[in-house]
Amino acid sequence: MKKVVFLVLAAIAASAFADRPKYVFLFIGDGMSVPQRMTADEFSRKSGGGPLAMNAMPFSAMTRTCSSDSLVTDSAAAATAMACGVKTKNHYAGVDPEGKPLVSSAAAAKKAGVKVGILTTVTITHATPAGFYAHRKNRGDTYGITLDLADSGFDFFAGGGLDVNPKNALKHKQYEACGDACEYVRSKGYKIVETKDRFLSLKPGDGKVLAMFANGSLDAAIDADGSQPTLSEMVAKAIEMLDGDNGFFIMAEGGKIDWSGHGNDSATNLRDILALDEAVKTAIAFQEKHPDDTLIVVTGDHETGGMSMGFAGTGYALYLELLSNQTMSVSKFGDKVTAAFKANPNLSFDDVKPIISKAFGFKFEGDAKKDKMVLSAEDIKGLVKAFEHDIEFYRAKIEENSKYDGVKRYLLGGECRLVMSHKCGIGWSCGSHTAMPVLSTSKGRCAEKFSGSLDNTDIAKAMKAFYE
Template sequence: MKRTFNVLIFLLLACAVFAQGKAKYVFYFIGDGMGVNQVNGTEMYLAEKNGKIGTESLLFTQFPVAGVATTFSSTNSVTDSSAAGTALSTGVKTYNGAIGLDKDKKQLVTVAERAKRSGKRVGVATTVSIDHATPAAFYAHQASRKMYYEIATDLPKAGFDFYAGSGFLSPDKTYDKKEAPSIYPLFEQAGYSLVKGYDAFKAEYPRAKKLILVQKDNSIPDAVPYAIDSKQGDLTLAEITDAAISFLTKEKNKGFFVMLEGGKIDWACHNNDAATAFNEVIDFDNAIKVAYEFYKKHPKETLIVITADHETGGIGLGTGSMDLNLKALQYQKISQEYLSVAINKLRKEKNHKVSWEEVKALLADKMGLWKELPVSWEQEKKLRDEYENSFVKNVQAFEKTEYAISEPLAARAKEVVNEIAHVAWASGNHSAGYVPVFAIGAGAELFNGKMDNIEIPKRIAKAGGYK
């Protein structure tokens, strides 16, 4: 009896050890700025568009394991993206601004680096620049997130197989603004093929040993366009996800780890632009659908984890009444930033002599105001007063947010659409709200319940059996 019991214990322990390392393929999705209400709001928006009160589920919210995570950094109750990205990549808290370093500026080991050391192929991808805070936290080790050139030079040192994003912010100038050797020859010397656009990737990837995918128009390195503004040929996170799978599974199939960031959810929330933010969450979900199709082919070997680095904006669903009107957001056709461009274009075309009727026509076409959405007297006054300041008195106080400088009239129009939809915002910056955690696949049970963000990479490493 005792011998049978010991054998049983041995088998259980063996199974437990096996379970810790059974995730051959790991997808780590990070929705930058995507708090609980960004997800819930998107699902309620989708339901209202279809004429019902409630939610219409995104794919990732239907995954069998769900939890929430706290996000504070070692120095601030409200984290920035670099400290949060470092926590999500290394499992260690650090100061706001740090990339891959602890609070004493000592180099940390990231989960991506652990995967590489364990023989996996590794990818890091985003919809913003590859040297931005969250992707950088997986391959770079720098004292400041603003050290874009120095971060980029860490890319070939990490030696990962696949990188993707919009481009690089400072390819030939150091943090202290000094001229420096271009990063592109450094990439080439390290064996990377640089390809521009998804079509170019499909042609090039069979021959490439290591690859960096950027958008076609590399003169705009900041980010790929918002989903609401995207046109044919623009790079998308779904395409990037497909490219990562294709590249990381070619040749010897060692398994892979890939981090994929929906970086512009955060940007839209810094702008307090609800329609754009919800469309970014939908775009994020579309990329997860690509990963899920891969999971269905390898369900016992694939782990998909979804979370966020922090919440942005303190979005509120409801402004005092018991009603929401999120369906109103469907009539907003472009982001606040693209509306700003359209207003500025109209200003130039008319040599600064723009009538109120012409402004109303533009806002009706691009934002649905008056055309599909009734506008109250107070709301029209807000818009008309801004028109008078900007176009009649030529007093333009441009609206500055974290990633945009907008025509003031564009900001007011977005505010009116938010009011009509009954969406409120606490600020134009990050908050300390919970972020969601979802998981499916091999080791997904590790991500159930409440946790701190530093637990997530530790549990991924455990599921993948990384050194």
């Protein structure tokens, strides 16, 4: 009799996952379309790392990204489409075009008893993660989004900070200061973890967790100094914390790919894609242990920057390996130059040459025909012009009542990143998003549902159907 009961229970347990994967990983590269994925792929092949794991998956789909009010989506509308299955207006997160709250795949999973983890390298209240748990008509309402995070009841959040804007906090009368947002999160039973050490020592059974390792976003992968966990480490910890009888749903976002896309910073862009690929590999290692139960989907929310693999200057060639010479993001380089201005407002171009060389690997002397990192006279002219503008702009900022009427932002980093992209043969057409479709790839249980030609809403529809 006991044996019969056991067999019946075993059959019920097996049937619970008969038509759905027990474990779901959804990876989203923000601003990651085909050129971003393939630039990182070709770079990886050239440097001996082989093709990206995310590109070597057996199923793929061209995926349409538009929002309800524009062919060019923003991240909030795209996340809502991929999470909830409904096209909405740009800037709306987790609500339809009328502002009505929507149910996300993550929320459906949670309702079905599945554990849910939301991970990102930007702020945890940013548009992409918010699409999975929040219901706001304004993606900038990070205070309201924080309240939604706490109310979601999801098991595990990790990434950058809450980025709560005090102006938004004031709109919610009961919580008037940033600190109160954290208080609200705690009141809903979350343990808040703020250091990598504490994060890595978390154990299953520690309850609901909100881990945030910075006030704003995490460092770009190219600038990482080891003080914050990588996305791959976050995925590994999420697996450890969420594994159990009912399985898990994990959304992990490479959020800063988009930022370097906006900044047309090729090397920083590809390093963040490689970091996302490391996280995908962690999921694949898990999938290989649970091949019949695990689904992995990797996609992007939209393209950023109008990136192209080819540029007028390099003809029928690309020199992606040159990107390995860049050692920091353009944004960090900018910080270093302004720090140098601060230390000496009478700095000359010669003084910043070593900073440029260290950041980008450019050489100011040598034979440009033999060594591609040697700057041409034309390149140097452009850098000097940008430097002269920047030092004047810096001095104007420290002089009171300045009548400075030039471009009111620093230009040298932008000039360096253009020289770098053009040496490699990478073109950028804009600093915003584009309507280019993205590539979705998938592997494991039910992966075939994410192949062919997809709309971004199809990703949510297929995932929600697992839990209905």
